[in-house]
Amino acid sequence: MTFVDLREVSADPGHAGFWAPWFRVSMEGKALPQSVVRDIVQVTYKDDVNNIDSVELTVSNWDPAAQRCPYIGSETLQELNAGKPADTRLVLFEPGPNLLRLELGYAGANRLMVTASVTSLEPSFPGGGPPSLVVRALNRLHWMRRKPFSQAFFKKTPGQIALSFNGLRDGSEPRLPMRIELTERLQGREPEIDFIAQDNQTDIDFLIGLAHRFDYELIIAERPAPSKRTEEYLLFGPSDTSTRPVDYRLTWGRTLVEFKPQLTTANQVSKVTVRGWDRRTKRRISVTVDLKDRKAGALNRDLHRLLQQADARTEQVVDEPVFTVAEARRRAEAILQDRLKQVVTATGTTVGLPNLRAGSRLEIGGVGARLGGTYFVTQTTHTLGDGGYTTRFTARREDMAATGGTG
Structure with a gap:
């Protein structure tokens, strides 16, 4: 596997040394005018292997010169019925078929994060400050x-x-x-x-x-x-196949701003039995796999000792709609593998990395052998605001064999 060392990336002039975070929001292929961009105070992008990607824009919804809300809250019924508001910003983020494109990164090194459609507007009219607006959009997959x-x-x-x-x-x-x-x-x-x-x-x-x-x-x-x-x-x-063009090696104390892992043996099992019914032979199906099976117990093998010491529950029996012995075995292996992926999970924060996405693999170092190794990223949150650009991730350890995990 080829990893990217953040020290090398930061020296690349194309990344401006991580000192110049940059974003672009386009609607229907046209970049928003600077007058609108100046009103965007925070951009947040989230992706998750179990959910549809989303983007959230926090927008200042107050024009001090005109003493009015430019995006929502100042429109009249006549303007809406006519479809021609005096200020086009009043319908700029209106939910509908218009596609929103978000690009994130650094000056000279940005990437497209998502093409989405606006699904909700959440204006706020507080008692102690100016109005604001949160624009939320979902990836095109939500059409499905x-x-x-x-x-x-x-x-x-x-x-x-x-x-x-x-x-x-x-x-x-x-x-x-x-x-x-x-x-x-x-x-x-x-x-x-x-x-x-x-x-x-x-x-x-x-x-x-x-x-x-x-x-x-x-x-x-x-x-x-x-x-x-x-x-x-x-x-x-x-998930043990790298699905992104870039993987990263992150080390605590150097390139990891924050890292919070959890090692747990709760809810682990040493065996999984799947039961079903063979419609052709009219017989019951029952297949058992355990950690000793080379294929079923391949993940995090160096941690199996902890599971044995913790006296994991002997067996989990599952009744599934399976119709062959081979299908039952495959399902049992999948259940056991999924449990093994939950032995070590973690959240972490690093400098904003637009290529660090759900589906990426990370090599985590500097945290010891039991917590270090290869992680599969299940969720990321990219935030660009007053505090700069950061990427927060959730991941699970998926070592196919024992690793040193040192950094």
Whole structure:
């Protein structure tokens, strides 16, 4: 794995030594005028492997010269009915089909964070200060939550099911706002699922559930594109595959402003049994996997000693809609792997890094062998405001083998 050393990045003139944080907000492809940009007091971007990306703009909603609210709170009914307010800022952030694009970074080294649509406005008219406005927008994927659907899949792998969402619905409109692709590790290496159904679920919720069922992730990734600076796509596959173009090595006391890990053996199990029913043979299915299985217990193997000392619960029995022995084993392995990922979790803060996103992998050092190692980032919050640009992340330790974890 190739890591980026922040000391090298800070020496790069393109990053302005992390001293010149920069952002751009565009609406329908046009950058906001400087008069509006000056009113934006804070920009916050959040992404999460389990939720849709969001952006939040905090805007000063008071014009002292005109003694009025320029964005919301001063419009008249006549202006709204006519669709021509005297000040166009009054409808600038109005929820609707207009797309908002957020770019974050540093002078000369910025990146597109999200293309979103405004979904809510939250004005505040306090008693002891000027009015303000919070504009919230959600990634385009939230369009996939407009309507639930039902369909069944027979004799398909999880990857084949995911790729089927690249087609058209009813031969007309695309099912997804962006293409879905499989990680390289996943392609051609999955067993078939006998049967699984999308039962009155939205497409995005079904895909997220499908990913979790097999210990996969569904992540928005980017790559260079000839016609534009970046192209977004959905990446479906195991979380131990790096899904971002840049990974970082962060060390406490040097490049980590704050790091708060948690090592816990609570709710851990040494065995998982999945029970189901084979419809062809009319027999019960029962498959057990445990930490001794090389594949099932691959994650955080250097911490298994702690689980044994803590006397983890002997077995977890799960009744699942599985229809073959192979499917039951795969599901049991996924449950055990998911538990192992929760042995060490952490939150941390570093200098603003626009390429540090949910789905990235971090190498954490300077915190000892049990807490150091490879982490998978599940959530990030990028904030640019009066305090500068910082990135806060939530991650889980996912070492495939014992590591020294030193920095």
